[in-house]
Amino acid sequence: MSNEISKTYNPQGIENKWYSYWLEQNYFHAKPDHREPFTIVIPPPNVTGVLHMGHMLNNTIQDVLIRRARMQGKNACWVPGTDHASIATEAKVVQLLRERGIKKSDLSREDFLKYAWEWKEKYGGIILDQLKKLGASCDWDRTRFTMEPSLSEAVVDVFIDLYEKGLIYRELRMVNWDPQGKTALSDEEVIYKDVQSKLYYIKYKLTVDSCELVAKETNNTQLKTNNYITIATTRPETILADMAICVNPKDERYLHLIGKKVLVPFINREIEIIADEYVSMDFGTGCLKVTPAHDKNDYELGKKFNLEVIDILTDEGFIDEKALDKRYIGKDRFAVRKQIAIDLEEAGHIEKIEEYKNQVGTSERTGAVIEPRLTLQWWVDMKKFMAKNPQVLDAVMSDEIKFHPANMKNTYKHWIDNIKDWCISRQLWWGQQIPAWYDEAGNYVVAKTHEEALVKFQIRNPKSEIRNLKQDEDVLDTWFSSWLWPISVFDGFKDKSNKDIKYFYPTNDLVTGPDIIFFWVARMVMAGYEFTGQKPFKNVYFTGLIRDKQRRKMSKSLGNSPDPLELIAQYGADGVRMGMLLCSPAGNDILFDESQVEQGRNFANKIWNAFRLIKGWEVKPDSEFTSEILNSNKISEDWFNVRFNEALKDIEVKFTEYKLSEALMMIYKLIWDDYCAWYLEMIKPVYGEPINQSTYHQSIIFFEKLMKVLHPFMPFITEDIWQNIMERKVGESICISNYPTVEMNIDAPKLERAFEVITKIRELRNSKGMSPKEVFEIAIKTQDKTQYEPFQYLIKKLANVSALNFVNEKQNGATLIPIDTDEMFVFLTIEVDAEAEKEKITKEIHYLEGFMKSVDTKLSNEKFVANAKPELVEKERQKKADALAKIEVLKSSIQSL
């Protein structure tokens, strides 16, 4: 038999075979029934995406949780799907069209969307197919897309609903503008980056009138000419939009200038010097140029002082005609920044230029530098929203929704406490178009369709004769659809009380990266309470970010991210899954290293070979075996049985704590160390000999249980072995088998001493450079034979000794090895280095004496005896007695050398 099975585990064929089988048997499809539901909704990957290591980790964890729940008899439902990712996808499609010589601006909205949908149909499913390679047990019949008609409808309905509740408004405000994507972004989509830039000190001349005034007021005729004020800025191109200069009213340096006027260089616009506490006196020169159109704070200042707003940038970030200076109009903002600095220098306006480190906002999606821009956008009033739904914060703080790791609660709270309104309109085409309808004057109503809009319009303006309204050109933020995901995948908006939503919602676990805690997690909680009155999920597992060995983030541009599919091809999906999980405690960053995947592969190979061993045995009835063998095997079985249940109990605890990597490590050690290294060696027949039926049977049962416990982590190899270890019928699978439960009904044989004897003998062989094949006799001097006698056969087998006798006297010519307070004599056939032996034992005596001393100081400390718990004091006394006895043994053994 064993000859037919390959010596190493080859995953490829096996993985494809079983994944197809699972799909054929429809194991992953869930529909409501009498069982307890267990639901996970996938964080929908972008349709533009290909599988990267982050997805791998994320989805492996979800698969572990869902497979385990399924085996525990729950009705497990893992809903897959993709996100339309408006800005990312639109950017991708625009780029692809450009490569084909087509400009977006030449296309109508309809034509562009046609291209986009074509693209989505062609590539949007790739990432889901890749997940299948990983073994993901998603209910593929339930695959959803955030922009499919019914989900889009939910988005539109929600918009209308919130608008009617007064939670959505439209307002002209300063927003984060992405000049590359040509759209507004929410605050969360802006990433601040440190950059090395320059701080330009620019001189603004006072007007002639102001000069005279200053000269007069200060009685200093020198100030009549060449009087100027210097400001510092990192964005000199924006001076063309300057509307004032502002100083701090307490700043004595500039008191005499307040209310005077200066000229903007080149365009000679007269602007006033105003005073406001906002200006910091220490930064730059203490004078701030006020550019209301291009800075958030300046805008606020402008509003306060009633300044005009002149926007000198186009939506693409070029200088607009309003800048007035022909040299710059139509040019890119960064080119102009360089050029204007040179021009200012030439014109004598530059006082100095300093190197300066500052932070610049960039677009999360396009990477473009964000420009603050005054535009009309749609907003969700978050303060109002939170006032209406206080559970959004309370549920998380009270662990009604549990975060793993819990310290993410702080981050969450901080964000909620400082929540800002959510800008939800995007100047894009790919997404759900905003259901607002305008007449030519710009009056609007919010309605689902043109017809409904007309009706609403008519009601509001009974005299109106308008027959045509124009729909808002903009679409909604992607997250405005993904925040509904846990509800909308079960059609919870279309039909609030349908079977699915009632059964599968709230979901159980959400597994996601910490980077989208605000974008997505927080907003799903909001949507959950607002639209269903319930939490969307019970647990949130935050994975870490995947980094490479040098702690760099994995990214395409660095090229440090391995191709997951190649990894799977090389090491097998099980190996990759295990490699990722071993090094990923919740919330910790994961330093990915291929050697971990190798470890996973090696483990699969180990299991495979254990399987080969067992399948290779010839089985005979128990009646043909000696009682010595039968007894010994029975002891081994009992020992492993207890060991398995202890471990299973610990593993359960790790699962409830969501410490998956620790649970996996326990299973790893249980299989490798306890089952393979100890148990199988204990029962393994001599080469060529058969094994007795009952032990064989029990070993198979253990193996099967181990495979079940491991299955959520390594689905493929466990299925393959499960299928082959016993007769199975078509339609059976480990996927839907019963997960083992803890049974603690037998006493474990006390094998500790026996194991110690075995290990000590192996160690002795090692230290003497003896071959494991070298056989010798041993004798044991003990007060309590029962610790060894029942296990004689096992000891002889595993330690490879020919005889084990019990003695009452010291044995001359034998090497003495202390086993706790007992003495073991080994009759070596080679010369023993007595001095080395002596040294070793002396060392151990020293150690024990040190130990005794520490216990003694404790015990002689009156305060310890008085304050510590009595059982603790008792323990210390016991420790002292044990140590004393051991020292006695060691001392006598030294004398005998």
Added chain:
RNA sequence: GGAGGCUUAGCUCAGCUGGUUCAGAGCAUCUGCCUUACAAGCAGAGGGUCACUGGUUCGAACCCAGUAGCCUCCA
């Protein structure tokens, strides 16, 4: 600038409400083995002033304060 977190073996991390010499695991390293399941293996071994400084306590990796370094989030 604000908030949170981290620092334990060469690497990645456990260590729950202080109490077994409590300093642990995996990997890596070293030594010896091609012992007919597995060299992707077997049997062993070594390795750490728990970042630093002080404090609380009978007792501190664990609690408190400060210092240094690193990380994340927010502005």
